[in-house]
Amino acid sequence: MADKELTGAEIVVSCLRDEGVKHIFGYPGGAVLNIYDEIYKQNDFKHILVRHEQAAVHAADAYARATGEVGVAIVTSGPGATNAVTGIATAYMDSIPMVVITGQVPTAAIGQDAFQEVDTVGITRPCVKHNFLVKDVRELALTIKKAFYIAATGRPGPVVVDIPKDVTQHACHYDYPASVSMRSYNPTNKGHAGQIKKAAQMLLEAKRPMIYTGGGVVLGNAASQVTELVRLLGYPATSTLMGLGGYPAPDPLFLGMLGMHGTIEANMAMQHCDVLLAVGARFDDRVIGNPKHFAKEARRIIHIDVDPSSISKRVRVDVPIVGDVAQVVEEIIKQVKSGKERPDASALKAWWAQIELWRAQDCLKYDRAAPVIKPQFVIEKLYEVTGGDAYVTSDVGQHQMWAAQYYQFAKPRRWINSGGLGTMGFGLPAAMGVQMAYPDAMVACVTGEGSIQMNIQELSTCKEWNLPLKIILLNNGYLGMVRQWQEFFYEERYAESYMNSLPDFVKLAEAYGHVGITIEKPEDVEPALRDAFGKHKDKLVFLNFLTDPRENVFPMIPAGKGLSEMILV
């Protein structure tokens, strides 16, 4: 019996079905109309229509961050693709597995400056893990399979599949490959046994150890292994912004986040340790500041990462281990357990005594008696009211740092923010992606009045899908982080950082069919949050907290300075 041939559009939809995709985020347009026609006819997955392509990609990205699955977005050619670029770059910087399908003008029109034509493969090349232009329908299924495989394996990342319109019309036999192997792409998962042995030995010899975990621990599902290793050794641990939740924050071995807005104890321990274990982290500029300053103190470094190019990029390391972080940490645990050697208890005791002195400076203190709402207080209350069990997305700026500092993430994949690219406008669509994945979960979007306006149109998508997420707007009237830098480094010349004539956010929320509440007094913070997660549990609630406009994020390491050069309150 001759198989029925499928059109390219049918193949796209069949591939997504066979890949087990449940949700895709997108926006239709001319070049993808054939695909949308097939989406219309099927019931295997839901399509969420956003109001701007950037939001589709952020939502798919956050869906991936929260679930560990590959996120999927679909947009049309030309402006659809260019609008998606910020979302793609965001996912690329944070290594998020995602497949973005973009429509393209028909193959015969490529290069003719056709209507809604743009060189999508060219534009996205520097911000994708890989991309494809599919010129022949017979290559479509294999290409989509490869896209999912590349996106999810090794160091994950976004993959763009650009499909000309005529390819979606042509037909061929459909067969979705069960697996794919590529001679040019074979990520290393198993760490080198000799290096693992060396790492275990070095860890046990440490007098002043430190364990530094990054986004790779979350993405590599290594949180339980890392937690076990830290507890087995009794060593201090810290996380980057991207790694939060990889080790439970309320645990006493955890020193808080490190980096530009990290705690004193985390930054000082990082600077003064003698053996540093870096897991799925990349020593970036917001984490260690100036690498020369960092290198002033002698320490031996063990670095585990799935991406060889992350190792010895900014900081020379002594024991590099390329591999899957969960597998490698597991092996190190085995090594430590099987040997007789134990950490040097007296050295460790002295080290912890030093760390406790740093910790006693209580660098995250703030004025709790203030008559105005302190943004830190809102986050602390959010943590209490949600029992630490919410998915928290954020935008970019002061509110992001406060959320990272004061919401004590105990589980991985709960903290969802744009760490690498720093994309304002990420928070709301990200919250949509998470809420689609987990309809019953508490989802909070911590945002600022600058960021929220960058994708505010998505309140309409939220209404369409009745997404009961909570928007925690820390409204200080300023682009707060810009204002903070201007206060510290530009002699208080507040160039364009004050937003005059903000909208009435309560009315705005109501206009979109949601609940809006403005909170002006500290004593009203907790009741408002309780209402949002209680009485209005099933609704989107837009909480407009009017916060202290002059509050700053502390500690702070000025750009280009070292870890021990923090500005404190």
Add this chain to the structure above:
Amino acid sequence: MRHIISLLMENESGALSRVAGLFSARGYNIESLTVAPTEDATLSRMTIVTRGSDDVIEQITKQLNKLIDIVKVQDLTDGSHIERELMLVKVRAVGDQREEMKRMADIFRGRILDVSDKTYTIEVTGPGSKLDAFLDALDPAVILETVRTGASGIGRGDRIMKI
């Protein structure tokens, strides 16, 4: 330090721009780049001459390896190797110069490929330094045009890059 990096990549459209894009995006320099399909038509072989500190070269090879279309990367400078470059030079050749040019080409084992009543076109092959020496030996006034391919390289003896 000057390094010659050799790589095998899938002969896909756009593969070259991935390599070129990587170098420009990360601020690495390219002194020369040559590329052509191999005896296996699905693979292209590329030779890149670049300069950088050891750290930079390490990053370049790692970043190249990370590109999905690249199958193999080798820093030829890590071991003994041969490199060759081809140059075509068009020179003015009139009167006494014609004999002089012919001699000069012979000394450098060049070949005259094309002759007109006023010009010779000479082919010279060798390491870049030999081609430089040939140009230096000529009176700049007689050089009308030069074309160089950039270096191609291969390992010596049993040093083979193949899949």
